[in-house]
Amino acid sequence: MNEAAAPLAGRLVSDAPLDREFEERLAAASTLAFRVAYGVLRQREDAEDVAQEAAVRAYRGFTFLRNREQFRSWLVRITWRLALDRRKSERRRGVRELKVSAAPPPPTAEEIAAGRQTEQRVWEAVDELPEKLRIVVVLSAIEGHGMREVAALLGLAEGTVKSRLHAARRRLLERLQCGVSGTSRT
Amino acid sequence: MRCERYEQDLTVGAAGGTITPGLEAHLEVCAACRERLAEKQALLGHVDQVLTSHLDVEPSPALRRRVISRVSRAESERRRLAPWAAAAALAAGLVMALLAGAFAHRPSVRPPESSTAGMVSDAPAATAVQPKPPVISPSTPRASATAAPHVVRRGPSRAIARGIVREPEVLVPPGQEDALRRFVAGLRDGSAPAPALLRAGASVENFIAPSPLIEIPLLETEPLAGSVDSKESHS
Numbered sequence: 001m002n003e004a005a006a007p008l009a010g011r012l013v014s015d016a017p018l019d020r021e022f023e024e025r026l027a028a029a030s031t032l033a034f035r036v037a038y039g040v041l042r043q044r045e046d047a048e049d050v051a052q053e054a055a056v057r058a059y060r061g062f063t064f065l066r067n068r069e070q071f072r073s074w075l076v077r078i079t080w081r082l083a084l085d086r087r088k089s090e091r092r093r094g095v096r097e098l099k100v101s102a103a104p105p106p107p108t109a110e111e112i113a114a115g116r117q118t119e120q121r122v123w124e125a126v127d128e129l130p131e132k133l134r135i136v137v138v139l140s141a142i143e144g145h146g147m148r149e150v151a152a153l154l155g156l157a158e159g160t161v162k163s164r165l166h167a168a169r170r171r172l173l174e175r176l177q178c179g180v181s182g183t184s185r186t
Numbered sequence: 187m188r189c190e191r192y193e194q195d196l197t198v199g200a201a202g203g204t205i206t207p208g209l210e211a212h213l214e215v216c217a218a219c220r221e222r223l224a225e226k227q228a229l230l231g232h233v234d235q236v237l238t239s240h241l242d243v244e245p246s247p248a249l250r251r252r253v254i255s256r257v258s259r260a261e262s263e264r265r266r267l268a269p270w271a272a273a274a275a276l277a278a279g280l281v282m283a284l285l286a287g288a289f290a291h292r293p294s295v296r297p298p299e300s301s302t303a304g305m306v307s308d309a310p311a312a313t314a315v316q317p318k319p320p321v322i323s324p325s326t327p328r329a330s331a332t333a334a335p336h337v338v339r340r341g342p343s344r345a346i347a348r349g350i351v352r353e354p355e356v357l358v359p360p361g362q363e364d365a366l367r368r369f370v371a372g373l374r375d376g377s378a379p380a381p382a383l384l385r386a387g388a389s390v391e392n393f394i395a396p397s398p399l400i401e402i403p404l405l406e407t408e409p410l411a412g413s414v415d416s417k418e419s420h421s
Contacts, residue, residue: 034245141237169201
């Protein structure tokens with residue numbers, strides 16, 4: 001930690017035990033929060049802003065969090081909601097232009113299978129998923145989370161996560177194959 | 187052989203769902219569908235790869251410092267504003283209490299304990315059918331005598347002031363508001379004789395003559411043939 005940050009962090013740490021515990025838990029979950037925000041916004045600066053805002057909100061509500069062990073999942077959900085709100089507001093303002101307009105012509109199935117499809121097309125398909133399915137897809141792709149971890153983060157049953165992930169993958173497949181040309185059928 | 191009908195099953199199977207026995211049998215004989223299934227699985231594998239690699243992103247080293255800084259700022263702001271927030275809440279409470287007190291003790295046309303309002307409310311029912319009579323509250327100026335039947339409100343009790351009980355309303359024929367007010371004022375200062383029912387110790391029973399008792403002769407009944415009693419008597 002650099003010198004400028006030391007007094008701030010030192011002050012936070014030197015406060016009540018609540019603050020120490022909060023900082024420890026935040027340190028363990030801040031990267032995950034950033035990645036969740038990044039999964040929605042895909043802009044580093046925006047994702048960091050949202051992660052900061054989520055941390056502040058979490059701090060304000062930390063006293064009222066009954067089960068501190070659920071801080072991680074709580075922070076993830078706060079971050080997800082904030083990131084979605086930010087994305088919606090930016091879309092309303094027209095700041096973020098959808099990159100769909102400049103989409104390339106539909107690639108062939110071979111191109112897609114060979115991994116030459118752009119990330120953009122994949123993310124567009126992810127963005128079109130319903131929110132419940134999208135968060136499962138994003139969390140599954142972060143830090144190698146299995147279904148159990150995703151279920152714990154979302155406070156859902158493992159079977160629910162499994163069915164949602166399956167539905168999401170089906171939709172992704174259908175969406176991505178919509179523009180595929182040259183598919184072979186008998 | 188057309189394979190379109192297996193398209194959905196292929197998608198389900200590629201997405202991790204169960205492969206139906208029908209599809210399984212078809213895949214054994216159809217190389218094109220096997221290829222299509224592998225294609226779908228490869229596409230999903232590619233999606234996983236894109237998402238995983240894209241989200242394996244590290245925040246900038248300054249993020250943690252900025253987060254801590256922002257939380258510290260929020261905390262210091264909260265502590266700075268906490269006394270003000272408490273004072274504001276206290277002031278708001280005081281204002282509410284004062285307003286409630288002022289409303290509860292506002293001047294009103296209030297009849298004596300034995301309510302005359304009840305008597306007036308029993309006034310001709312024809313006046314009650316007038317549409318939406320205006321409300322006269324003690325604080326409002328007198329309306330003209332040509333207006334529709336008015337409603338005079340009694341002074342509000344504390345429960346009414348708190349909004350718990352709705353204030354009863356008295357329908358007054360047009361032009362009779364002043365008469366009612368004079369009547370109530372006279373009852374208060376004793377200048378006007380109170381009606382007999384409003385005097386202390388008066389009871390409604392004193393004014394109702396007891397009705398004569400009517401004797402109802404007992405009905406003489408005979409047991410029906412075949413009834414339970416007759417059966418028992420026969421047995």
